[in-house]
Amino acid sequence: MPKFESLDHLREYRRQLLARRDPQQLQVLVCAGPGCLPMGSEEVAAAFKEELQAKGLEGKVLLKESGCQGLCARAVRVILRPREICYQQVTPEDVPEIVEATLMNGQVVDRLIYEAPLTGSKIAHKSEIPFYRGQQPIVLRKLDVIDPESLDDYLAMGGYRGLRKILTEMTPEAVIDAVERSGLRGRGGGGFPTGRKWRVCHEAEGEVKFIICNGDEGDPGAFMDRAVMEGDPHAVIEGMLIGAYAIGARKGYIYVRHEYPLAVKRLQLAIGQARQFGLLGSNIMRSGFGFDLKIARGAGAFVCGEETALIHSIEGFIGEPSPRPPYPAQAGLWGLPTVINNVETWANVPEIINLGPEWFAAIGTENSKGTKVFSLVGAVNQTGLVEVPMGTTLRQIIFELGGGIRQDHEFKAVQTGGPSGGCIPKEFLDLPVDYDSLQSVGSIMGSGGMIVMDHTSCMVDVARYFLSFLFEESCGKCTPCREGLRQMLFLLDEIIHGRGEEAHLALMEELCAAMADASLCGLGQSAANPVLSTLKYFRQEYETHIRDKKCPALVCRPLLKYSIDPETCTGCLACVRECPVGAITGLKKQPQELDQELCIKCGLCFESCQFEAVKVE
Amino acid sequence: MDQERLDTILSRYEGDAADLIPVLQDIQDQYSYLPKDELKVVAQKLNVPLTRIFSVATFYKMFSLIPKGRHQIRVCLGTTCHLRGGPRLMESFSHRLGVEPGYTTKDMQFSLETVGCLGSCAQAPVAMIDDKYFGRLATDKVPKILKLYKN
Incomplete structure (x- = not known):
């Protein structure tokens, strides 16, 4: 590949690239996304490589490891192009059959294709699978098409066309104008209008300005930014180039969590490629515009997702937030004007420039434009990444795309917005999802985690989980957050240990209000949301814990009671071997007895019993 | 030095x-x-x-002032993992290795840690050993996986 010497050179290169490529080229794309990697996608890819070699198909079939293919529940996923045949739950043992049947003889392997959870009907083609049919991918569009490590693949999909467009025909003001008119709002959680943020920074005084990509995706249960950084890293870089041109920045940072080693590797590779081919650096394609990027690796602190804390972290300090204003767009990195946007926001930008702000603004609701990527996980049948227009209802997402609740259980709640969000009960299933509607029911959009829960989840435990998460992660700078979390956690612990009193609930609500008012940053201000939303919609569950000392979902350990049914127990001693405290005694082949005094309620006996003789209540 | x-x-x-x-x-x-x-x-x-x-x-959590073991075990306690048995998985690792989270085994082979979220939520519960992910990790698979890394 050459170094692009001019804007026309890039266009000419793309033309030749597309002319060289055969649209009928057989391709095997093995998903190496966040959902498939833990299920052994590397082994599947290796098996394909070996089998293609063995069958002499190396030159004829292209093998790629792609980014996330969406339907993580059925990992490992493989998609065969150009026919778009989706295979799921593929193991290395299935590979010879796929190569022989589909690649050599054009037949579909029936047992590996999608089966609808309700009807049982089998579907081979991606476009017909309901999970994909209901989506409108913009950010995820390229993830199951390109090899994330190939710049050519990105260029062939129209990559860096947005950059070329702004450098040939748009002024920085026109770019800001377009982003403003598109109605794009920050996808990291706050939902601040992106164009306005850029304008403030553009108009701020000073020659030196910065832009930052916030890839510190810390919300537990959210992985869309990871999928984009790993699966389409050039889209983030192109978005940042466009942003840098608009506000007049010459240097940018991508801040990535160190817990995402593959994202770091892929971004590093993509930055290297972009530099090599003259898409990053000084005087890019001789346009006079120069911009370069650096990766800053997070060091493990959730609070660094907050923009001022993130800036301190890049500066080499501990990640403590600062009061705003001044906002980073006025005084950010090293006190200079800085635009910070989230990964998904940046990835939307090239598409907005390419297809125009009107196209983008036509998608979504009045105040929330475009699409949103959600990580749909928890108790749904079809977990995975979905991208839907703003305004799609929770019911559509959970039941049509997600295929309903596992094991035909009943839907109980959906948690959105991570530790700053709330739990939404079934009354609001028909709520169209956008920034404002979620806030109106006590949750937030957040970065896009959507954790579905059924009756096996205890809402008191969920609230306690988020509080303990935030308690661990609070930086400790301001008192309302540091001490408020400690006290709330104490109260919730009292409740789940059976020492709760009704007055505790009112006290918690009071504490929530104080934290929301007085905390320094978003972490503390919104820490109350998981507690307030569960108190509002599931108060009865708190009351059962307090009054009856029972956990209806059988989750809160201290309130559980294990016993052994002498009628069913066979005396096989499986539980005796598992019990870590020796609380179970009895003779072999005789019913066993459980000493309640010694029992630590770990549940190992319950799990190890083959005869369902261990009871829990 | x-x-x-x-x-x-x-x-x-x-x-x-x-x-x-x-x-x-x-x-x-x-x-x-x-x-x-x-x-x-x-x-x-x-x-x-x-x-x-x-x-x-x-x-920052990634830094340690005392030496860590040869292999880093990170058990995910993100929301989905929490709901789908992450804490139990943690206990199982802890029990088998004989160390509490945050500590290293005496033979310096394993360091056990918890992590806020590894981002593989669809396969909860998840754990990571060094750079390899393990998904849908039932507690009974723990001894087998540890065996892979011993010696």
Whole structure:
């Protein structure tokens, strides 16, 4: 590949690239996304490589490891192009059959294709699978098409066309104008209008300005930014180039969590490629515009997702937030004007420039434009990444795309917005999802985690989980957050240990209000949301814990009671071997007895019993 | 102290105070902890007070002031993992290795840690050993997986 010497050179290169490529080229794309990697996608890819070699198909079939293919529940996923045949739950043992049947003889392997959870009907083609049919991918569009490590693949999909467009025909003001008119709002959680943020920074005084990509995706249960950084890293870089041109920045940072080693590797590779081919650096394609990027690796602190804390972290300090204003767009990195946007926001930008702000603004609701990527996980049948227009209802997402609740259980709640969000009960299933509607029911959009829960989840435990998460992660700078979390956690612990009193609930609500008012940053201000939303919609569950000392979902350990049914127990001693405290005694082949005094309620006996003789209540 | 090893790391940077975190990350990656003598040199080279280095080293979770084991086990306790048995998985690792989270086994083979979220939520519960992910990890698979890494 050459170094692009001019804007026309890039266009000419793309033309030749597309002319060289055969649209009928057989391709095997093995998903190496966040959902498939833990299920052994590397082994599947290796098996394909070996089998293609063995069958002499190396030159004829292209093998790629792609980014996330969406339907993580059925990992490992493989998609065969150009026919778009989706295979799921593929193991290395299935590979010879796929190569022989589909690649050599054009037949579909029936047992590996999608089966609808309700009807049982089998579907081979991606476009017909309901999970994909209901989506409108913009950010995820390229993830199951390109090899994330190939710049050519990105260029062939129209990559860096947005950059070329702004450098040939748009002024920085026109770019800001377009982003403003598109109605794009920050996808990291706050939902601040992106164009306005850029304008403030553009108009701020000073020659030196910065832009930052916030890839510190810390919300537990959210992985869309990871999928984009790993699966389409050039889209983030192109978005940042466009942003840098608009506000007049010459240097940018991508801040990535160190817990995402593959994202770091892929971004590093993509930055290297972009530099090599003259898409990053000084005087890019001789346009006079120069911009370069650096990766800053997070060091493990959730609070660094907050923009001022993130800036301190890049500066080499501990990640403590600062009061705003001044906002980073006025005084950010090293006190200079800085635009910070989230990964998904940046990835939307090239598409907005390419297809125009009107196209983008036509998608979504009045105040929330475009699409949103959600990580749909928890108790749904079809977990995975979905991208839907703003305004799609929770019911559509959970039941049509997600295929309903596992094991035909009943839907109980959906948690959105991570530790700053709330739990939404079934009354609001028909709520169209956008920034404002979620806030109106006590949750937030957040970065896009959507954790579905059924009756096996205890809402008191969920609230306690988020509080303990935030308690661990609070930086400790301001008192309302540091001490408020400690006290709330104490109260919730009292409740789940059976020492709760009704007055505790009112006290918690009071504490929530104080934290929301007085905390320094978003972490503390919104820490109350998981507690307030569960108190509002599931108060009865708190009351059962307090009054009856029972956990209806059988989750809160201290309130559980294990016993052994002498009628069913066979005396096989499986539980005796598992019990870590020796609380179970009895003779072999005789019913066993459980000493309640010694029992630590770990549940190992319950799990190890083959005869369902261990009871829990 | 291995001066050469540290110099190789420091030579990658311009010696700015803002390079502190990346330098510490490289030391952590290579040494598996932040040795005190090395930190003193870093303080000098980057012109940063040692107190600030300690404040950074103790604030961020990836840094450790004591040596870690050969293999890092990170058990995910993200929301989905929490709901789908992450805490139990943690206990199982802890029980089999005989260490609490945050500690290293006596033979220095394994360090056990919890992590806020690994981002593989669809396959909960998840754990990561070094750079490899393990999904839908039932507790009964724990002994088998540990065996893969022993010796």
